[in-house]
Amino acid sequence: MSKPVTIIMIEDDEGHARLIERNIRRSGVNNEIIPFTNGTDAVNYLFGKDSTGLDHRGEALLILLDLNLPDMTGIDILKRVKENEFLKCAPVVVLTTTDDAQEIKRCYELGCNVYITKPVNYESFANAIRQLGLFFSVIQVPQAST
Amino acid sequence: MTADAVRRRALWQILLLLAGLLVLAAISAGSVILVNQARDDSKWVIHTVEVQNQISNLLLEIRRAESATRAYLLSTSPQFLAEYEASSGAIMPAVDRLVVLANDNPAQVINTAKLRVAVAQRLSEFATGIDRTKNNDVQSSVDILRRGDANQAVQDIANITQAMRAEEGRLFVERTRTADQSQQWASSVTVAGSGLVVLLAALSIFLVRQSSNARDEAEARLRDSNIDLEAAVEERTADLREANEELQRFSYIVSHDLRSPLVNIMGFTSELEELRGDIFKRIATLANAEPVVPDTSGELPEPALPEQDKQLSADFTEALDFIKSSIGKMDRLISAILNLTREGRREFKPVKIETRELIESIAATVAHQAAESETQIRIEPLPGIESDRLAMEQIFGNLIDNALKYLKPGVPGDILVKGRSKMGFVIFEVIDNGRGIDPKDHQRIFDLFRRAGTQDQPGQGIGLAHVRALVRRMGGTMSVSSELGNGSNFTVTLPARWTGHNRDKQT
Numbered sequence: 001m002s003k004p005v006t007i008i009m010i011e012d013d014e015g016h017a018r019l020i021e022r023n024i025r026r027s028g029v030n031n032e033i034i035p036f037t038n039g040t041d042a043v044n045y046l047f048g049k050d051s052t053g054l055d056h057r058g059e060a061l062l063i064l065l066d067l068n069l070p071d072m073t074g075i076d077i078l079k080r081v082k083e084n085e086f087l088k089c090a091p092v093v094v095l096t097t098t099d100d101a102q103e104i105k106r107c108y109e110l111g112c113n114v115y116i117t118k119p120v121n122y123e124s125f126a127n128a129i130r131q132l133g134l135f136f137s138v139i140q141v142p143q144a145s146t
Numbered sequence: 147m148t149a150d151a152v153r154r155r156a157l158w159q160i161l162l163l164l165a166g167l168l169v170l171a172a173i174s175a176g177s178v179i180l181v182n183q184a185r186d187d188s189k190w191v192i193h194t195v196e197v198q199n200q201i202s203n204l205l206l207e208i209r210r211a212e213s214a215t216r217a218y219l220l221s222t223s224p225q226f227l228a229e230y231e232a233s234s235g236a237i238m239p240a241v242d243r244l245v246v247l248a249n250d251n252p253a254q255v256i257n258t259a260k261l262r263v264a265v266a267q268r269l270s271e272f273a274t275g276i277d278r279t280k281n282n283d284v285q286s287s288v289d290i291l292r293r294g295d296a297n298q299a300v301q302d303i304a305n306i307t308q309a310m311r312a313e314e315g316r317l318f319v320e321r322t323r324t325a326d327q328s329q330q331w332a333s334s335v336t337v338a339g340s341g342l343v344v345l346l347a348a349l350s351i352f353l354v355r356q357s358s359n360a361r362d363e364a365e366a367r368l369r370d371s372n373i374d375l376e377a378a379v380e381e382r383t384a385d386l387r388e389a390n391e392e393l394q395r396f397s398y399i400v401s402h403d404l405r406s407p408l409v410n411i412m413g414f415t416s417e418l419e420e421l422r423g424d425i426f427k428r429i430a431t432l433a434n435a436e437p438v439v440p441d442t443s444g445e446l447p448e449p450a451l452p453e454q455d456k457q458l459s460a461d462f463t464e465a466l467d468f469i470k471s472s473i474g475k476m477d478r479l480i481s482a483i484l485n486l487t488r489e490g491r492r493e494f495k496p497v498k499i500e501t502r503e504l505i506e507s508i509a510a511t512v513a514h515q516a517a518e519s520e521t522q523i524r525i526e527p528l529p530g531i532e533s534d535r536l537a538m539e540q541i542f543g544n545l546i547d548n549a550l551k552y553l554k555p556g557v558p559g560d561i562l563v564k565g566r567s568k569m570g571f572v573i574f575e576v577i578d579n580g581r582g583i584d585p586k587d588h589q590r591i592f593d594l595f596r597r598a599g600t601q602d603q604p605g606q607g608i609g610l611a612h613v614r615a616l617v618r619r620m621g622g623t624m625s626v627s628s629e630l631g632n633g634s635n636f637t638v639t640l641p642a643r644w645t646g647h648n649r650d651k652q653t
Contacts, residue, residue, distance in 0.1 A: 100488070
């Protein structure tokens with residue numbers, strides 16, 4: 001049996017992070033969620049000290065990514081993840097406030113799997129996250145290649 | 147160069163021309179006068195010569211008469227008598243002529259009078275001699291002749307003619323000198339005048355050269371300043387463009403970053419709402435003496451709150467509702483700004499547009515609304531335009547939407563769209579019979595987030611601000627004329643061919 005999927009949440013706004021986590025939990029997803037509030041920490045965790053991503057060999061990761069980070073743009077992280085041989089299979093869900101068509105297109109071009117704009121309306125927001133949670137509960141995540 | 151200097155220079159040139167003209171006129175007049183004088187002088191010289199000549203003629207005639215008389219004395223030949231008569235007859239007229247000729251000079255007049263007496267004396271002597279010869283008294287004639295040298299008349303004639311000749315000689319010298327002087331004057335006046343004209347011409351040329359130099363210089367300066375101006379305009383335009391882009395970026399980022407906290411506020415407000423429900427349910431449960439029992443359908447009924455707690459709950463709900471509605475409003479404003487900046491960043495692509503078709507398609511999309519309010523939309527034939535299609539759609543879509551939105555209650559709507567071409571521009575008018583706009587609000591309605599009149603329609607106060615921004619970006623202008631209660635007329639003037647250049651962007 002493969003390891004349970006770990007959700008990596010890269011979100012600089014702690015409020016958002018809390019709301020996302022709550023709503024994911026409400027949808028019945030109990031996977032481990034590792035939150036990061038800035039890009040550097042997230043990158044260090046994802047790619048490890050040697051910047052190869054070797055640490056996560058054999059793990060199943062799902063990345064929740066915000067684009068507006070204080071120290072770097074989420075797009076850079078997306079790009080590096082999709083270029084890394086161990087991490088490229090990990091689904092990346094971009095969850096951000098930007099609804100610019102150019103930005104969305106660019107993310108999909110770089111290999112993002114899902115792009116969700118955070119609605120300001122909380123009902124829509126909660127709904128979106130819960131559906132995302134449901135999605136997480138049925139989605140098959142491959143292990144990072146060994 | 148100042149206008150004053152230019153005027154002074156022009157004045158100078160006119161003065162120079164005038165001076166040249168005067169000098170030429172003076173030279174001409176002077177020459178005419180001097181030439182006349184010279185002619186007079188020469189006439190006088192000739193006159194003197196004539197007088198001398200006449201004196202010689204007279205003397206010659208006297209000699210001829212004398213010799214004829216003598217020859218007749220010697221030969222008594224009638225041939226000499228005839229000769230005598232011819233020459234003595236010519237003597238008195240010669241004297242008369244001399245008198246006429248010399249009457250200009252008082253001294254000569256006296257001389258000629260004396261001469262006439264002497265000549266008459268001499269003629270009578272000749273006549274006596276001839277008479278004697280005719281009477282054969284040759285001897286006494288010869289005697290008279292022998293005394294001839296000492297004859298008083300001969301002596302007088304010789305003296306007088308001598309004096310006359312001397313006088314005429316003096317006059318001749320004098321008059322020749324005067325004539326020479328006149329000639330000299332004439333030539334020197336001509337030379338001096340010519341010199342002056344040449345000088346004035348030179349001065350004129352100098353001035354013309356100077357003024358043309360000044361003009362060239364001014365032209366060069368003008369060119370330079372034009373180039374400078376263009377550069378300055380270019381620079382300012384670049385600055386403005388930069389500022390505009392900066393502002394766009396700024397509003398984009400701000401509106402974007404404002405959204406994040408808004409998500410939190412909204413989110414946790416909703417969470418609070420949930421909590422509120424839980425808390426009051428708990429209070430109710432605790433406050434209720436009787437335990438809550440499931441009803442017949444097996445569900446727990448909502449426990450009733452005590453009266454004062456109900457009030458608390460209502461206050462709580464009210465507060466949360468205010469927060470939520472404010473957040474909703476703020477979100478709509480932020481979205482509006484975002485959309486505006488996104489529009490501002492969009493590149494326009496000018497294409498040929500059949501304006502009438504475009505507006506008909508807009509009318510078709512609002513047909514349902516129009517039917518509901520019994521509004522007719524009339525579209526006159528419209529001139530085509532070369533512009534950005536989406537922008538045109540947004541402009542007229544907004545204007546027609548507004549016209550439909552702000553109708554006069556109880557009056558069937560009538561919206562008219564018309565247009566005409568004028569000097570490279572197309573002027574469109576959207577005219578309605580709606581509720582109109584107070585003139586004091588005519589400026590305000592174009593401001594972002596500002597609205598006018600009764601606030602009975604939903605809206606953010608963005609439409610017209612957006613429309614005007616679009617019209618400006620496409621190099622046009624727009625205006626409104628309207629009165630409260632009397633419909634509105636929105637006029638949009640756009641370049642017939644928008645080439646991509648406008649106030650804040652360059653292709």
